[in-house]
Amino acid sequence: MIDWEPLLLTLKLALTTTFLLMLTGIPLAWWLSGSRARVKPVIETLVSMPLVLPPTVLGFYLLILLSPSGSLGGWLDQHLGLRLIFSFPGLVFASVIYSLPFMVQPVQSGLAGLPPSLREAALTLGKSRWTLLYRVLLPNIKPSLLTGIILSFAHTIGEFGVVLMIGGSIPGETKVASIAIYDEVEALRYDMAGRYSLILFAFTFFIVLAVHLINGNYFKKKAHDQA
Amino acid sequence: MIKLEFQKKLSFPSGEMNMDIALHMKEGEWVGIYGPSGAGKTTLLRFMAGLLRPHNGFLRINGETWCDTRKRIFIPPGKRDAAMVFQEFALFPNMTVDQNLAFALKRGEDRRIVRELIEIMQLEALKDAKPDRLSGGQKQRVALARALVRRPRLLMLDEPFSALDDDMRHNLQEYLLQIHRARPFTAMLASHSLSTLNHMTRQIAVLSEGKIISEGPSL
Numbered sequence: 001m002i003d004w005e006p007l008l009l010t011l012k013l014a015l016t017t018t019f020l021l022m023l024t025g026i027p028l029a030w031w032l033s034g035s036r037a038r039v040k041p042v043i044e045t046l047v048s049m050p051l052v053l054p055p056t057v058l059g060f061y062l063l064i065l066l067s068p069s070g071s072l073g074g075w076l077d078q079h080l081g082l083r084l085i086f087s088f089p090g091l092v093f094a095s096v097i098y099s100l101p102f103m104v105q106p107v108q109s110g111l112a113g114l115p116p117s118l119r120e121a122a123l124t125l126g127k128s129r130w131t132l133l134y135r136v137l138l139p140n141i142k143p144s145l146l147t148g149i150i151l152s153f154a155h156t157i158g159e160f161g162v163v164l165m166i167g168g169s170i171p172g173e174t175k176v177a178s179i180a181i182y183d184e185v186e187a188l189r190y191d192m193a194g195r196y197s198l199i200l201f202a203f204t205f206f207i208v209l210a211v212h213l214i215n216g217n218y219f220k221k222k223a224h225d226q227a
Numbered sequence: 228m229i230k231l232e233f234q235k236k237l238s239f240p241s242g243e244m245n246m247d248i249a250l251h252m253k254e255g256e257w258v259g260i261y262g263p264s265g266a267g268k269t270t271l272l273r274f275m276a277g278l279l280r281p282h283n284g285f286l287r288i289n290g291e292t293w294c295d296t297r298k299r300i301f302i303p304p305g306k307r308d309a310a311m312v313f314q315e316f317a318l319f320p321n322m323t324v325d326q327n328l329a330f331a332l333k334r335g336e337d338r339r340i341v342r343e344l345i346e347i348m349q350l351e352a353l354k355d356a357k358p359d360r361l362s363g364g365q366k367q368r369v370a371l372a373r374a375l376v377r378r379p380r381l382l383m384l385d386e387p388f389s390a391l392d393d394d395m396r397h398n399l400q401e402y403l404l405q406i407h408r409a410r411p412f413t414a415m416l417a418s419h420s421l422s423t424l425n426h427m428t429r430q431i432a433v434l435s436e437g438k439i440i441s442e443g444p445s446l
Contacts, residue, residue, distance in 0.1 A: 115315065115317070117313050117315050117316075117317035118317055118319060120273075120276075120278050120304070120311075120313070120317065121311075121313060121317035121318075121319070122319075122330075123277075123278070123303070123304040123305055124276050124277070124278070124304045124305065124307075124309065124310060124311050125305070125310070125330060125331045125373075125377065126305035126306070126333065126377075127305060127330075128305075135319075135330070136319050136321070139321035140319070140320055140321050
């Protein structure tokens with residue numbers, strides 16, 4: 001019998017991470033798309049680092065930073081009583097950093113591709129910057145936004161190294177599906193590892209397929225062909 | 228009285244241009260800006276709309292300062308009682324014609340002006356269409372209507388009739404002059420068509436390479 005807990009925990013982690021990335025990644029992408037600040041290339045590089053860095057490196061630095069003897073971890077423990085390592089909130093924190101480029105880059109390039117006159121027209125019509133973002137800019141980059149959301153979600157599902165480094169394998173707390181697969185293989189239970197793997201494979205396949213179908217206007221073309 | 232001074236160094240792929248413009252005009256009048264492409268017509272309108280900060284300069288509308296570099300005053304675009312019709316229309320692709328116009332309303336404002344403008348601009352049949360379904364002339368009418376929803380004190384029009392056929396151009400020009408008589412506003416009309424400027428404006432400034440090279444009443 002399959003233990004569904006790691007899969008549900010994976011889903012919870014991916015949903016929470018994606019939601020937080022929408023709150024943080026979209027404003028960051030917006031700033032990057034229009035900024036001429038000197039620090040911009042440095043910020044862009046930092047955002048992109050999880051794409052090229054081994055997850056264990058990121059996991060190691062987060063472990064040092066977030067452990068109770070670390071600077072941020074110590075402060076959080078002392079002032080808020082919050083321990084992020086080997087806990088679900090810690091996994092969320094790490095996942096947000098790890099999946100940041102998957103949200104920021106598509107949204108940033110979508111926003112940069114919009115004509116500047118749309119922004120200018122909304123501003124001359126007396127609209128606030130937030131109204132401009134939510135009513136004009138984001139609705140006009142739906143494919144980029146969807147790509148950012150789905151890739152962030154799918155990428156979080158596929159996390160392993162970072163999770164293992166700062167979360168370990170605590171059932172119900174940090175033992176996500178990718179860790180469960182590793183544990184099952186270690187215990188020579190290949191059939192169980194195979195079931196988890198197949199579920200993850202099928203789930204992520206359909207998510208990424210959905211991005212291609214939606215962004216390729218496949219459904220619209222079909223409707224048009226039939227018309 | 229509207230008084231402005233505008234100095235800015237602009238860089239283009241083809242080289243640099245020093246904009247240096249001083250202009251006085253009576254409030255409530257139509258003023259034409261004439262000049263070839265690249266003379267600085269759009270740049271001047273963008274400065275007046277608050278979309279471009281000058282290196283040096285000011286803009287005063289009847290004593291009210293919208294911009295003054297010496298006093299470090301800069302009223303942002305949305306806080307200026309102004310509207311602009313963009314040369315490239317700048318319609319919001321995600322909104323229908325009706326929604327584009329309604330977006331220009333102030334919070335809680337009556338929608339009557341939107342209905343009126345849709346009727347006057349002959350856009351009833353297109354009001355539920357998105358901009359990508361419209362022709363150039365139709366887009367231009369929507370852009371003009373959207374600016375008029377604001378009932379601005381200063382209206383800036385950047386080549387607003389260029390994509391219209393003769394009949395529609397004539398109708399819109401007459402309509403604009405009619406609403407101007409009913410509720411005067413100052414209009415800055417940038418165009419490379421002298422006949423349009425002579426018909427619509429009382430004063431014409433001729434721009435070349437960022438400077439006013441002549442100024443006088445229209446014919």
